[in-house]
Amino acid sequence: MKPKITLKDIARELDVSISTVSKALKNSAEISKDTKDKIKAFAKFYNYRPNNIALSLKNKRTKNIGVIIPDIVHHFFTTVFRGIEKYANEKGYNVIVCISDESNEKEVINMEMLANGSIDGFILSLSAETQLKNEYTHLKELLDQGIPIVLFDRVTSEIECDKVVLNDAEIACEAVGHFIKAGSKRIALVTTEKYFNVSENRRIGYLDALKVHNFKVDENLILTLSHDMENDMLITEFFQNNKVDAVLCVNEIFAIQCMSIIQELGFNVPNDISIIGFTDGILSRFSVPRLSTVAQHGELMGETAAKLLIDRMEWLDEVEEPFKTEVINATLIKRGSSIN
Amino acid sequence: MKPKITLKDIARELDVSISTVSKALKNSAEISKDTKDKIKAFAKFYNYRPNNIALSLKNKRTKNIGVIIPDIVHHFFTTVFRGIEKYANEKGYNVIVCISDESNEKEVINMEMLANGSIDGFILSLSAETQLKNEYTHLKELLDQGIPIVLFDRVTSEIECDKVVLNDAEIACEAVGHFIKAGSKRIALVTTEKYFNVSENRRIGYLDALKVHNFKVDENLILTLSHDMENDMLITEFFQNNKVDAVLCVNEIFAIQCMSIIQELGFNVPNDISIIGFTDGILSRFSVPRLSTVAQHGELMGETAAKLLIDRMEWLDEVEEPFKTEVINATLIKRGSSIN
DNA sequence: TATCAACACGAAACCGTTTTCGTAATAATT
DNA sequence: AATTATTACGAAAACGGTTTCGTGTTGATA
Numbered sequence: 001m002k003p004k005i006t007l008k009d010i011a012r013e014l015d016v017s018i019s020t021v022s023k024a025l026k027n028s029a030e031i032s033k034d035t036k037d038k039i040k041a042f043a044k045f046y047n048y049r050p051n052n053i054a055l056s057l058k059n060k061r062t063k064n065i066g067v068i069i070p071d072i073v074h075h076f077f078t079t080v081f082r083g084i085e086k087y088a089n090e091k092g093y094n095v096i097v098c099i100s101d102e103s104n105e106k107e108v109i110n111m112e113m114l115a116n117g118s119i120d121g122f123i124l125s126l127s128a129e130t131q132l133k134n135e136y137t138h139l140k141e142l143l144d145q146g147i148p149i150v151l152f153d154r155v156t157s158e159i160e161c162d163k164v165v166l167n168d169a170e171i172a173c174e175a176v177g178h179f180i181k182a183g184s185k186r187i188a189l190v191t192t193e194k195y196f197n198v199s200e201n202r203r204i205g206y207l208d209a210l211k212v213h214n215f216k217v218d219e220n221l222i223l224t225l226s227h228d229m230e231n232d233m234l235i236t237e238f239f240q241n242n243k244v245d246a247v248l249c250v251n252e253i254f255a256i257q258c259m260s261i262i263q264e265l266g267f268n269v270p271n272d273i274s275i276i277g278f279t280d281g282i283l284s285r286f287s288v289p290r291l292s293t294v295a296q297h298g299e300l301m302g303e304t305a306a307k308l309l310i311d312r313m314e315w316l317d318e319v320e321e322p323f324k325t326e327v328i329n330a331t332l333i334k335r336g337s338s339i340n
Numbered sequence: 341m342k343p344k345i346t347l348k349d350i351a352r353e354l355d356v357s358i359s360t361v362s363k364a365l366k367n368s369a370e371i372s373k374d375t376k377d378k379i380k381a382f383a384k385f386y387n388y389r390p391n392n393i394a395l396s397l398k399n400k401r402t403k404n405i406g407v408i409i410p411d412i413v414h415h416f417f418t419t420v421f422r423g424i425e426k427y428a429n430e431k432g433y434n435v436i437v438c439i440s441d442e443s444n445e446k447e448v449i450n451m452e453m454l455a456n457g458s459i460d461g462f463i464l465s466l467s468a469e470t471q472l473k474n475e476y477t478h479l480k481e482l483l484d485q486g487i488p489i490v491l492f493d494r495v496t497s498e499i500e501c502d503k504v505v506l507n508d509a510e511i512a513c514e515a516v517g518h519f520i521k522a523g524s525k526r527i528a529l530v531t532t533e534k535y536f537n538v539s540e541n542r543r544i545g546y547l548d549a550l551k552v553h554n555f556k557v558d559e560n561l562i563l564t565l566s567h568d569m570e571n572d573m574l575i576t577e578f579f580q581n582n583k584v585d586a587v588l589c590v591n592e593i594f595a596i597q598c599m600s601i602i603q604e605l606g607f608n609v610p611n612d613i614s615i616i617g618f619t620d621g622i623l624s625r626f627s628v629p630r631l632s633t634v635a636q637h638g639e640l641m642g643e644t645a646a647k648l649l650i651d652r653m654e655w656l657d658e659v660e661e662p663f664k665t666e667v668i669n670a671t672l673i674k675r676g677s678s679i680n
Numbered sequence: 681t682a683t684c685a686a687c688a689c690g691a692a693a694c695c696g697t698t699t700t701c702g703t704a705a706t707a708a709t710t
Numbered sequence: 711a712a713t714t715a716t717t718a719c720g721a722a723a724a725c726g727g728t729t730t731c732g733t734g735t736t737g738a739t740a
Contacts (some may be wrong), residue, residue: 001486004456006696017720022698032718052457053396054696057725062393064436064458072418072425075622082412085439089450094458096404096436099425110429116344117392117726118404118434146341256626263628282415286596286623288603346726357690362728372688394726397695457696 005046014042056117064094065309066114068124070102070154075252075281076298077125080152083302084123091310093120104129108138115142121309122147123302126154128227132195134158150309152301155197162308163325164301168198171294171330172205173212175248175276178332180213182339184246184274188221188238190258191250202250202278225254235261245273246338252279255291259337274338289336301328345386354382396457404434405649406454408464410442410494415592415621416638417465420492423642424463431650433460444469448478455482461649462487463642466494468567472535474498490649492641494537502648503665504641508538511634511670512545513552515588515616518672520553522679524586524614528561528578530598531590542590542618565594575601585613586678592619595631599677614678629676641668 011018016035024031024039025048031039042048056062065088069077085095096119098110107127114122122142130136136158143149143161152164179187189206192199203222210217223238225231231254239262247262249255255277259269267273269289277284277293284291304326315321334340347365351358356375364371364379365388371379382388396402405428409417425435436459438450447467454462462482470476476498483489483501492504519527529546532539543562550557563578565571575598587602589595595617599609607613609629617624617633624631644666655661674680 002484004485008696018697019699019721020719023719026698030718035718049452049456051397051696053393053402054457054725055698056393057391057397057695057727058697058699060725072412072422073415073622075413078412078418082439085412085437089438094436094438094454096434097425098429098434099422112389114434116389117394144342145344253622253626260626260628282413282593282623283626286593286600286627288600288628347728348726358727359691359729360689363689366728370688375688391726394695395728397697397725398727398729400695 004051005043005048006051007048010039010042010046010048014039061120061313062118063092064096064119065306066111066119066122066124067095067097068100068107068110068122069097070100070125070127072097072099075283076153076279076296079281079298080125080302080305083299083304084306085302086299087303087306088310091306093306093310100127100130102128104133104135111138111142115145115147120147121313122149123152123305123309124149125152126156128196131156131197132193148309148312150305150312152305153198160323162305162312162323164305164308164328165325166198166296166301166328166330168201168330169205169208171332172202172248173209174205174332175294176206176209177213178276178334178338178340179246179248179274180209180215182246182274186218186221186242186244187215187246187248188223188242188244189248189250190223190225190235190238190254192225192227194224199250202248206248227251231257232261236265239265239267239273247273247275249275249277252277252281252283252291252293255293255337256283256287259287259291270337270339276332276338280333284333284335287337292335292338293333295331295333297328297330304328344391345383345388346391347388350379350382350386350388354379401460401653402458403432404436404459405646406451406459406462406464407435407437408440408447408450408462409437410440410465410467412437412439415623416493416619416636419638420465420642420645423639423644424646425642426639427643427646428650431646433646433650440467440470442468444473444475451478451482455485455487460487461653462489463492463645463649464489465492466496468536471496471537472533488649488652490645490652492645496537500663502645502652502663504645504648504668505665506538506636506641506668506670508541508670509545509548511672512542512588513549514545514672515634516546516549517553518616518674518678518680519586519588519614520549520555522586522614526558526561526582526584527555527586527588528563528582528584529588529590530563530565530575530578530594532565532567534564539590542588546588567591571597572601576605579605579607579613587613587615589615589617592617592621592623592631592633595633595677596623596627599627599631609677610679616672616678620673624673624675627677632675632678633673635671635673637668637670644668 007018007021010021021039024036067084088095100107104127107130139159150162155163155165194200247258255275259275262273277291280293280295284293347358347361350361361379364376407424428435440447444467447470479499490502495503495505534540587598595615599615602613617631620633620635624633
């Protein structure tokens with residue numbers, strides 16, 4: 001057991017002052033070559049590393065980023081996290097993750113916890129409950145305290161800060177357009193409650209596409225599912241009661257569930273019913289047939305968010321940049337579950 | 341913009357000493373009720389919160405746990421992480437995650453980075469490269485410095501510390517036994533390179549089961565795949581060239597890949613060939629037919645690891661507990677991809 | 681009236697750094 | 711020889727807390 005060595009230890013052993021040791025290790029011109037060599041050798045031998053906590057206290061920056069995500073088991077958030085971690089690490093930052101579990105309270109508690117010095121900035125995607133309650137005072141307070149925040153994916157216009165979003169409406173429109181070009185007539189949308197900005201945007205894109213192609217909107221063709229319940233019965237009834245030849249689902253799970261039920265009901269995918277989902281995750285790649293889907297480029301999204309945050313943190317004292325919203329362009333990946 | 345308030349600020353405003361403020365906020369009996377009330381009210385009004393960094397420096401404990409995992413996109417690690425985060429959070433700890441990306445170098449760098457004061461202890465699963473090179477000096481050094489470590493899943497006997505593992509051999513044996521009871525005669529194993537302790541243990545379980553039931557081992561029925569390559573060709577050839585009626589795969593992806601190729605080759609799952617995988621992830625639950633699999637209880641594993649670590653950290657000064665190895669009992673989940 | 685608790689608070693050390701500033705000792709200049 | 715510049719280092723403050731110990735002021739006791 002050899003505990004960590006400090007500047008003080010080195011100073012005592014070598015009979016110099018702490019300041020001298022500190023300067024010597026930073027190769028200061030103030031210190032003679034002899035002394036520097038001696039100190040460096042000693043430090044190297046005992047594997048001296050400066051204490052991060054002491055540095056943080058002194059510099060008033062921790063080189064830690066707080067990441068708050070609603071759920072890590074969702075593939076999309078996992079990939080975004082991957083992107084954040086990768087970029088942050090390259091830039092010498094560490095990442096502290098908290099999972100809000102879609103709960104507003106957890107989101108608030110975790111952020112307040114971390115805000116007391118543990119991190120230099122936040123990257124987060126709003127919890128479902130936060131979006132539902134439209135409650136953003138915790139974010140406002142942190143911004144007020146000068147802590148930079150980057151929102152991604154689940155964002156809100158109530159808060160002014162850097163953001164990274166997907167062109168949800170546009171890509172949903174493109175997906176529906178793709179159905180229409182392939183000859184689909186009755187196109188369904190399977191979505192979540194509309195307080196999610198992303199679902200709402202995808203719905204808008206869906207409606208836009210119908211309008212552009214002079215399709216009449218049939219509200220019966222929009223199925224709203226909750227993300228935390230057993231939806232199998234609802235889906236089954238939906239496809240039994242409605243004649244449908246194409247479905248756009250706002251996430252991968254819904255898409256896979258629909259495909260599985262559609263197949264059980266005796267329809268052929270994609271000949272009877274085409275399916276396109278969101279998130280190019282593992283499910284989409286390994287299903288039969290493989291799922292056509294909207295790739296959200298989560299990793300890029302994460303990197304972009306991290307870059308936005310780190311840039312702002314590192315320029316904070318120098319210039320006052322206006323807030324940016326970066327738009328990630330989704331890609332429609334055509335695979336076996338849709339025609340052509 | 342109202343920056344964070346400190347003890348010093350309160351002391352100045354209220355014309356008392358810093359010590360008085362500190363004691364008042366901790367409700368010390370040393371301070372008169374009047375003064376305490378005044379200080380508490382002021383602190384509350386300005387939303388005073390002690391600075392975590394200063395506390396860490398003083399207390400020599402950060403209440404942060406470092407988690408190093410090889411890969412976060414793998415469902416198993418994600419769930420373990422979930423368990424760690426959950427338990428740690430309940431106990432007031434934050435989690436700093438680094439992804440080693442199966443690289444020994446990254447593992448070493450990240451751990452050294454965090455070890456300089458940022459965390460109180462580590463939870464990790466060894467990277468592939470670390471297991472391949474059998475290089476554990478970084479772990480030994482940290483343990484030497486008095487930093488507690490808990491290894492999970494990918495562990496090694498070279499290091500003495502707390503560990504959490506799955507009863508891999510046992511459950512693999514049980515899975516193969518299940519095949520045999522259902523009448524399978526030619527049982528294959530699809531696995532990874534054997535320097536992974538987990539794959540090796542599953543292989544041992546597979547061999548044990550064969551031996552117990554007086555089956556001859558046919559090395560041709562063991563297919564070794566690399567985890568980062570395109571394996572489709574290898575799998576296809578394997579099932580074309582070998583008569584097989586059951587397959588145990590050491591992970592979910594291999595299982596799904598095998599199932600998909602087996603079906604393409606015109607075999608019926610499970611009638612012609614039964615399949616059991618490892619990891620009860622999203623893939624297993626949504627495949628057609630649903631995949632029989634070994635549930636590894638990742639979340640429980642994570643919680644157990646976090647509990648082991650936190651217990652050790654909090655008792656560190658008091659007693660010297662011997663190291664423990666907790667074994668998580670996997671569960672065989674029988675679904676559509678295997679008979680009976 | 682001198683002595684002594686009890687009370688209420690402040691000074692200062694400490695955690696491990698960095699950094700500014702002051703100052704001996706030596707060397708260079710006039 | 712007196713002054714100045716340079717070199718090489720140390721003292722101390724600062725970051726934001728906690729905690730030990732000391733101390734001035736009361737009120738009670740002998």
